[in-house]
Amino acid sequence: MTSVHETAFLAxxxxxxxxxxxxxxCYVGSQVHIGKGSRLGPHVxxxxxxxxxxxxxFVGQCGIGGxxxxxxxxxxxxxxxxxxRNIIREFVxxxxxTAKGAWITSIGSDNLLMAxxxxxxxxxIEDEVVMGNNVLLAGHVRVESQSIISGGAAVNHxxxxxxxxxxxxxxxxxxxxxxxxIFEGSPGRVRGVNTVGLSRxxxxxxxxxxxxxxxxxxxxxxxxxxxxxxxxxxEGNLAPEAIRLLTFLRDMERGYQGRYRESLRxxxxxxxxx
Numbered sequence: 001m002t003s004v005h006e007t008a009f010l011a012x013x014x015x016x017x018x019x020x021x022x023x024x025x026c027y028v029g030s031q032v033h034i035g036k037g038s039r040l041g042p043h044v045x046x047x048x049x050x051x052x053x054x055x056x057x058f059v060g061q062c063g064i065g066g067x068x069x070x071x072x073x074x075x076x077x078x079x080x081x082x083x084x085r086n087i088i089r090e091f092v093x094x095x096x097x098t099a100k101g102a103w104i105t106s107i108g109s110d111n112l113l114m115a116x117x118x119x120x121x122x123x124x125i126e127d128e129v130v131m132g133n134n135v136l137l138a139g140h141v142r143v144e145s146q147s148i149i150s151g152g153a154a155v156n157h158x159x160x161x162x163x164x165x166x167x168x169x170x171x172x173x174x175x176x177x178x179x180x181x182i183f184e185g186s187p188g189r190v191r192g193v194n195t196v197g198l199s200r201x202x203x204x205x206x207x208x209x210x211x212x213x214x215x216x217x218x219x220x221x222x223x224x225x226x227x228x229x230x231x232x233x234x235e236g237n238l239a240p241e242a243i244r245l246l247t248f249l250r251d252m253e254r255g256y257q258g259r260y261r262e263s264l265r266x267x268x269x270x271x272x273x274x
Contacts, residue, residue: 047066080105
């Protein structure tokens with residue numbers, strides 16, 4: 001039987017696995033599904049069409065599945081989906097999606113969202129991501145697996161944070177963050193290769209060497225970026241990580257990443273971008 005504190009409230013219609021622990025003064029809404037082994041600390045509010053996987057830990061005072069802070073939100077039936085084994089610390093807020101986006105906000109598995117961080121509507125966080133204290137994700141942000149966003153960073157709408165990248169503390173992220181790179185500053189820019197993080201993840205030293213060479217030619221030199229990409233591709237024998245970096249940068253140059261995704265939004269009536 002589910003362990004529910006006497007001061008907590010589970011709304012009729014909510015589906016909570018019998019193994020879930022619900023702490024004092026929690027509220028679980030009628031459209032919420034919580035998988036086995038999850039724990040809700042004190043004062044956790046989970047509402048909206050929210051589906052939560054197994055073994056998640058909401059430490060306390062979290063606001064999960066609340067309505068978007070987008071002024072265009074009109075109460076449509078959008079959703080939030082959270083995977084397994086995530087740790088959600090104190091005062092974290094995560095909003096459901098909107099009709100103007102993908103209808104869904106999603107968080108994968110094995111992530112750590114530290115205290116006071118915010119995940120806005122239509123964001124997509126993959127797996128093994130660390131978000132430091134007070135990190136702010138605006139709407140439609142995509143965070144790829146194994147990336148780290150340090151405390152106090154603010155990420156603009158529609159930005160993509162590439163895999164195994166590291167965003168420095170207090171960074172103002174107005175553009176896409178390429179994978180495997182260190183990105184910091186206000187406004188932020190690429191500062192180097194995340195060599196320590198890549199080594200800790202067991203990346204092949206030759207792949208790291210190729211990424212460092214690519215960084216020098218793509219970001220440190222003054223030659224046009226597309227020309228540098230073409231030269232690197234022409235040399236061949238690239239590691240998969242280097243190919244991924246170049247593909248990401250090509251997409252940035254063509255507009256497939258970041259703000260381009262904003263132009264894909266359509267109004268329900270006229271089909272125009274909004």
